[in-house]
Amino acid sequence: MSPLFHMIQGGPRPVAPFSHAVEADGWVMLTGQMPTDPAAPDAPLPQGIAAQTRRVMQNLGIVLNGVGLDLSHIVQCRCYLTEFDRDYAVFNDTYAGFFPADRRPARTTIGVTGLAVGALVEVDALARRPVS
Structure with a gap:
């Protein structure tokens, strides 16, 4: 199957040249x-x-909804924090509220020196369509 490149109507405005999802x-x-x-x-x-963090997770939800999925389809996240030591605990508390305790995706969290638009946090994700 050839890759599908998705730009979601009403989705977040891209801050660089990319597709919302592939x-x-x-x-x-x-x-x-x-x-x-x-x-x-x-x-x-x-x-x-x-x-x-709430806005980032909501934006992930918007993109997922645009391809007929939701946060429950996420299997892995990569999270980036510009103020890792300061923000890690609050980030975790906020992020955890988006997933049931028994269905949390695999995750890596990385401290970085900067993010686009001066953000404190960015999250990317890998989701899987249900197999029929």
Whole structure:
């Protein structure tokens, strides 16, 4: 199956040249999402790691919904924090609320020196379509 390149109507405005998601053989790779508001992409970012994490996870949900999936289809996340030591605990508390305790994706969290648009957090994900 040739890859499908998805740009989601009403999805977050890309901050670089990429597709919101690329799909191949039932696997859906989601581009890292920023804490921008799709309804107001030029608005200031939410203040603080909790608010930015919520917005990032909501944006992942928007992209997934655009391809007929939801957060329950995520099998792996990579998370990037610009203030790792300061924000890791609050990030974890906020992130955990998006997944049932017995169905959390595999995850890696990485401290980085900077992210696009001055964000504190970015999350990309790998999702899998149900096998019929």
